[in-house]
Amino acid sequence: MLDVTVTRLDPDVPLPSYAHPGDAGADLVTTVDVDLGPGERVLVPTGLAIALPEGYAAFVHPRSGLALRHGLSIVNTPGTIDAGYRGEIKVLLVNHDARERISLVRGDRIAQLVVQRVEHVTFVESGVLPGTARGTGGYGSTGGHAATDVHEESS
Ligand SMILES: O=c1ccn([C@H]2C[C@H](O)[C@@H](COP(=O)(O)OP(=O)(O)OP(=O)(O)O)O2)c(=O)[nH]1
Numbered sequence: 001m002l003d004v005t006v007t008r009l010d011p012d013v014p015l016p017s018y019a020h021p022g023d024a025g026a027d028l029v030t031t032v033d034v035d036l037g038p039g040e041r042v043l044v045p046t047g048l049a050i051a052l053p054e055g056y057a058a059f060v061h062p063r064s065g066l067a068l069r070h071g072l073s074i075v076n077t078p079g080t081i082d083a084g085y086r087g088e089i090k091v092l093l094v095n096h097d098a099r100e101r102i103s104l105v106r107g108d109r110i111a112q113l114v115v116q117r118v119e120h121v122t123f124v125e126s127g128v129l130p131g132t133a134r135g136t137g138g139y140g141s142t143g144g145h146a147a148t149d150v151h152e153e154s155s
């Protein structure tokens with residue numbers, strides 16, 4: 001287990017916690033009441049700041065239950081918390097429901113934080129890339145999707 005130092009900017013918020021031992025994400029709460037109309041977004045404070053070790057990052061993911069029941073998600077999902085960031089973790093919530101408002105109150109769990117190792121690489125330029133079975137195929141090249149009349153922009 002990795003120790004990550006946490007500062008509570010709001011003394012009453014709980015530390016991030018895993019609901020079950022094998023969970024990937026530790027839940028984050030909102031420190032403010034939120035009322036979001038359909039399609040609206042708002043940046044929500046969590047009352048927490050963390051110090052990740054070099055070589056790690058944390059990712060702010062939506063909670064699937066709130067997404068299913070209310071259409072609540074995160075605009076920039078997953079949000080990236082850099083190892084060097086010492087500011088408050090904030091969550092850019094969005095209401096994807098077409099009709100209903102979403103009301104949250106201080107202390108509601110709104111997102112989950114996944115801490116992961118990340119690689120730093122050296123980008124080495126080359127005019128030719130090594131070949132693969134996939135090659136340049138992407139964006140549905142393997143099929144399995146409904147036929148549509150989507151047209152690709154020609155560049
Ligand atoms: O959901 C998020 C995403 C980011 N951040 C904080 C931590 C992160 O380290 C910093 C910068 O995030 P990012 O690099 O995604 O944003 P940017 O638009 O590239 O800003 P910057 O120019 O500061 O890097 O903002 C959050 O608190 N919550």
Ligand SMILES: [Mg+2]
Nearest residue numbers: 080081082085
């Ligand atoms: Mg950035």
